[in-house]
Amino acid sequence: MTIVPDPPVYADYVLDALPGWRAAGLKTALVTLVEISGSSPRPLGSQIAVAEDGRAIGAVTGGCVEQSIVLDAMAAIARRESRLERYGEGSRFKDLKLPCGSGITVHFDVDMADDRLASLLEARAMRQVARYTISADGLSFDKVYEPQRRLVIAGQGNVVPWLAKVAAMTEYQVMVFSPDDNSLNDPGDFDDGLLDAFTAFVSLFHDHSFEPELLDKALASPAFYIGALGSRRAQAARLATLAERGWDAAMLNRIHGPVGLDIGARTPPEIAVSIVAQVVEAARRKTEC
The missing domain is CATH 3.40.50.720 (NAD(P)-binding Rossmann-like Domain)
Structure with a gap:
């Protein structure tokens, strides 16, 4: 049976969701918007946290493609495969369109270690700036986490x-x-x-x-x-x-x-x-x- 997830619940900061899911025995993925061609309702660095059972929190497009991204994140979790994927312009998915012919690239991370996640959460608690670096297929991207306003x-x-x-x-x-x-x-x-x-x-x-x-x-x-x-x-x-x-x-x-x-x-x-x-x-x- 294919799980069709609900659209993600919105939150700008999504890392808080991961420890609880992991403690419940669920595998997780962190999806990050790393590239934009044209316009996008969400800025670079926007994220979705996804659990293997389909629950998700965050937003990278704010549109109908979001559910497809969650499904792809679930597939990445099942395969234990961190990777890049393109949506909209330049994508292999011809049926998924973004407004105004724009395109985005997202990174699926299914390999973040518990201690790395803990260090990012600790920096947040200490009101310190932290960085999460993504390197994949020649692309390098730094996600900067500022303290909560x-x-x-x-x-x-x-x-x-x-x-x-x-x-x-x-x-x-x-x-x-x-x-x-x-x-x-x-x-x-x-x-x-x-x-x-x-x-x-x-x-x-x-x-x-x-x-x-x-x-x-x-x-x-x-x-x-x-x-x-x-x-x-x-x-x-x-x-x-x-x-x-x-x-x-x-x-x-x-x-x-x-x-x-x-x-x-x-x-x-x-x-x-x-x-x-x-x-x-x-x-x-x-x-x-």
């Missing part, structure tokens, strides 16, 4: 839980610090070591007297995004206060205020969407630089 929220009010919820849906690690749950009763208690280059910081205090010390810590960090709630008048007062504390204009320009893209947001869910959209925009611009 993180959103640190400090504040109070109805926007806080909504922002946490929307950010988590975009695969951000979310950390909330608030006087409401006694996790932040004094700005001096805030651990600025959380604010690395893969972290965004958002202040959601209506009482802006709580902010200066927190924003001092954010500005002194490599955080890729800093945002603060409040009107344009509140932002002007905030910047004036921080200037008095010694911050120059170039550093103050890092603070997005009023926080969020200007989409006319009024409700807490809408404000949360506008903030996450601005954070994602900043993260993508950083990646493309």
Whole structure:
């Protein structure tokens, strides 16, 4: 009987799925997008993790070819054969077409050792950049795994839980610090070591007297995004206060205020969407630089 798998569940980072499958006795494959001709909805390095029973997570095309790729991954697992395969333009599969005549090459890896997988997962847990190198048939490709992007929220009010919820849906690690749950009763208690280059910081205090010390810590960090709630008048007062504390204009320009893209947001869910959209925009611009 041929197993027809369901389309893969979407996730950008797929390595987390492999240890559990392997512990259950399942053989696995890691599928990586290594070459694109023309356009592609998914970037180079996109991946799908596949188990021999057909379960899969990730995306390399975002389209109907995905199920065929999962079936081919299952076949590669059965044959214990790591290899390259072409889809779309230039493929041996004439019935599988990609939009606009484009083509992709993917690599099926059925040989990743447990200790290699463990080292990649450990780097992720330690918030370190890791590389997975593919060499096959004259092609060499480096898949770079960055730490999971993180959103640190400090504040109070109805926007806080909504922002946490929307950010988590975009695969951000979310950390909330608030006087409401006694996790932040004094700005001096805030651990600025959380604010690395893969972290965004958002202040959601209506009482802006709580902010200066927190924003001092954010500005002194490599955080890729800093945002603060409040009107344009509140932002002007905030910047004036921080200037008095010694911050120059170039550093103050890092603070997005009023926080969020200007989409006319009024409700807490809408404000949360506008903030996450601005954070994602900043993260993508950083990646493309």
